[in-house]
Amino acid sequence: MKKIYIALATIFVFPCISYALENSEVKTFLKSTFSDNAKHVQEISHENFKSFAEQQSPRATIVSCSDSRVQTKAFHQSPINDLFYIRNIGNQIKTAEGSVEYGIDHLHTPLLLIIGHSNCGAIAAALSNYSAETKAIRTELDHLHLSPKIDTNQGVIENVNNQVAYALEKFKDKIAKNELVVVGAIYDFRDDFKREHGRLILINLNGEKDPAKIKQNEYVKGIEDIAIGVK
Numbered sequence: 001m002k003k004i005y006i007a008l009a010t011i012f013v014f015p016c017i018s019y020a021l022e023n024s025e026v027k028t029f030l031k032s033t034f035s036d037n038a039k040h041v042q043e044i045s046h047e048n049f050k051s052f053a054e055q056q057s058p059r060a061t062i063v064s065c066s067d068s069r070v071q072t073k074a075f076h077q078s079p080i081n082d083l084f085y086i087r088n089i090g091n092q093i094k095t096a097e098g099s100v101e102y103g104i105d106h107l108h109t110p111l112l113l114i115i116g117h118s119n120c121g122a123i124a125a126a127l128s129n130y131s132a133e134t135k136a137i138r139t140e141l142d143h144l145h146l147s148p149k150i151d152t153n154q155g156v157i158e159n160v161n162n163q164v165a166y167a168l169e170k171f172k173d174k175i176a177k178n179e180l181v182v183v184g185a186i187y188d189f190r191d192d193f194k195r196e197h198g199r200l201i202l203i204n205l206n207g208e209k210d211p212a213k214i215k216q217n218e219y220v221k222g223i224e225d226i227a228i229g230v231k
């Protein structure tokens with residue numbers, strides 16, 4: 001009898017599992033990943049790879065939310081060897097402090113760019129009761145110190161400003177010597193801030209939050225496509 005069950009399982013169950021795996025999202029994803037990588041290998045010359053083989057020379061350290069809707073494609077067409085990119089939930093410095101220090105103190109990027117985004121799940125969670133989350137997630141959310149009774153997008157703005165303030169204090173010597181500029185921005189894929197879908201909006205430059213004053217700052221003055229301030 002047992003042999004019959006095994007035989008039936010072999011005929012009916014295993015092919016189903018095999019079919020499921022064959023057509024799983026994982027396999028589809030891996031297929032496109034390695035296909036895209038094959039194109040990448042073809043597209044970039046050996047000389048280009050050699051130019052950064054020994055060391056990296058990024059111009060910006062970026063701290064952005066891990067949210068899958070926020071990607072470099074939205075604001076940088078050629079990020080290789082140019083972005084020292086750190087991601088976590090809620091685009092926070094505290095839980096990635098060593099990485100941020102590495103980008104600024106060791107790689108000497110002249111810019112620290114902090115990128116929040118519309119409808120951030122981490123911010124929404126931090127503004128609600130998250131006691132049922134795991135300790136690891138609670139620890140990350142605990143670092144997002146937000147005002148009570150604000151909505152998610154207000155929290156997104158406040159968090160970016162908080163992160164900029166933290167960086168200004170942490171790297172104040174470099175900032176005083178003009179070796180570092182700290183910029184806070186929001187990537188708005190929902191047009192919540194009325195600057196068009198997909199816009200990267202600068203909201204804080206070295207602690208300055210007034211759009212009119214930011215526009216006069218030498219670091220951004222005259223940049224044609226820049227969006228400053230939320231509406």
Ligand SMILES: [Zn+2]
Nearest residue numbers: 065067120121
């Ligand atoms: Zn987020």
